[in-house]
Amino acid sequence: VHPVHIDAGALARVATIAREVAPAHRYAVISDENVAPLYAPALASGFEGDATLFTIPAGEPHKSRETWALLTDAMISAGLGRDTTVLALGGGVVGDLAGFVAATYMRGVPVVQLPTTLLAMVDASIGGKTGVDTPGGKNLVGAFHPPAAVVIDPETLATLPPEQLRYGAAEILKHGVIADAAYFDEAAAALPTMLGNQERSPDRWLPLIAGSVRIKLGVVGGDERERGARKTLNFGHTIAHAIERSTEYEVPHGVAVAIGMVVESRIAELAGIADAGTADRVEGAVAGAGLPCEPPAWLDASTVLEATRTDKKGRRGAVEYSLPLRIGEMNPINEWSVSIEDEIVREALAC
Numbered sequence: 001v002h003p004v005h006i007d008a009g010a011l012a013r014v015a016t017i018a019r020e021v022a023p024a025h026r027y028a029v030i031s032d033e034n035v036a037p038l039y040a041p042a043l044a045s046g047f048e049g050d051a052t053l054f055t056i057p058a059g060e061p062h063k064s065r066e067t068w069a070l071l072t073d074a075m076i077s078a079g080l081g082r083d084t085t086v087l088a089l090g091g092g093v094v095g096d097l098a099g100f101v102a103a104t105y106m107r108g109v110p111v112v113q114l115p116t117t118l119l120a121m122v123d124a125s126i127g128g129k130t131g132v133d134t135p136g137g138k139n140l141v142g143a144f145h146p147p148a149a150v151v152i153d154p155e156t157l158a159t160l161p162p163e164q165l166r167y168g169a170a171e172i173l174k175h176g177v178i179a180d181a182a183y184f185d186e187a188a189a190a191l192p193t194m195l196g197n198q199e200r201s202p203d204r205w206l207p208l209i210a211g212s213v214r215i216k217l218g219v220v221g222g223d224e225r226e227r228g229a230r231k232t233l234n235f236g237h238t239i240a241h242a243i244e245r246s247t248e249y250e251v252p253h254g255v256a257v258a259i260g261m262v263v264e265s266r267i268a269e270l271a272g273i274a275d276a277g278t279a280d281r282v283e284g285a286v287a288g289a290g291l292p293c294e295p296p297a298w299l300d301a302s303t304v305l306e307a308t309r310t311d312k313k314g315r316r317g318a319v320e321y322s323l324p325l326r327i328g329e330m331n332p333i334n335e336w337s338v339s340i341e342d343e344i345v346r347e348a349l350a351c
């Protein structure tokens with residue numbers, strides 16, 4: 001699909017890697033206000049004056065068309081031409097947005113993804129999906145734009161706010177559910193201690209980062225444009241996106257995914273798709289990682305159900321779910337996603 005470099009201290013080698021995989025006259029480093037002061041100076045120093053930094057405000061509300069417009073205007077004003085490479089330095093918000101800037105700037109320039117959150121290292125930076133949110137929902141405007149390379153430096157986890165490690169854990173568990181029961185068990189066993197101790201050592205995180213990258217590359221490799229098997233990566237996300245949207249993004253993506261995986265495994269059992277006990281195992285692992293298993297009490301089921309209806313996965317207007325048969329194996333029927341009756345969704349939300 002695309003090269004991925006994972007190793008401690010890799011950020012120091014980005015200039016060399018970028019010049020090789022995406023040689024350009026100018027490099028546009030796109031980052032947010034939290035990450036830029038920490039890592040942009042060292043990154044830019046490798047480029048000897050060819051790099052220009054563009055900083056956006058942090059947070060999901062800024063993954064928008066408005067920020068896309070500000071960034072592309074600023075790049076045009078800075079005189080960046082077609083021979084520009086974008087470097088996306090930050091979490092999934094920066095990665096999705098900078099990736100979409102790269103996909104559209106001058107009809108498309110290369111992007112190198114430099115993920116700095118656990119969630120972006122294990123999931124968002126891999127596979128080439130880019131985009132922005134709109135008032136109508138998450139990621140509704142975007143493009144497939146695979147990166148020229150992804151460079152993962154787990155040393156950047158050192159400065160990550162504590163709760164952000166948990167958010168990444170949600171996507172790690174997702175990879176286990178959709179593709180690999182042994183990996184699920186390994187992650188479910190390791191995460192409670194690692195998160196409890198606020199583990200930051202690159203050595204401790206490397207096996208999980210590498211495991212998730214391997215699984216995601218494997219799924220994406222067979223289906224880059226999400227016509228089939230790639231849909232399995234949306235496990236948990238129909239409910240997650242509905243929760244994010246109906247709380248105006250107050251519930252972070254990783255938390256919404258945790259809740260979404262529990263609810264959607266219950267849906268899978270209620271619909272007779274998943275083996276009995278699947279939802280309990282997902283719930284046990286999610287709770288073990290210190291993540292919530294149900295939507296916030298003040299959010300009622302009808303609001304979530306209503307919000308699922310604008311999710312982009314709808315085919316012929318129906319809301320679709322990618323559901324597990326059991327841990328490690330997804331339901332391939334109907335091109336990997338099925339529509340579910342409202343009654344079942346309500347029941348799963350109410351558990």
Ligand SMILES: NC(=O)c1ccc[n+]([C@@H]2O[C@H](COP(=O)([O-])OP(=O)(O)OC[C@H]3O[C@@H](n4cnc5c(N)ncnc54)[C@H](O)[C@@H]3O)[C@@H](O)[C@H]2O)c1
Binds near residue numbers: 090119126128158
């Ligand atoms: N494209 C995909 O395939 C894909 C997959 C999963 C998620 N996503 C998207 O990713 C987004 C969520 O990404 P996220 O969870 O990384 O959130 P985020 O990008 O908002 O980052 C979380 C916070 O951590 C800060 N931060 C990042 N790295 C830091 C570091 N090393 N030290 C200190 N602070 C740091 C950021 O400034 C931000 O405040 C969502 O928009 C989601 O839709 C995309």
Ligand SMILES: [Zn+2]
Binds near residue numbers: 123171237253257
């Ligand atoms: Zn996700």
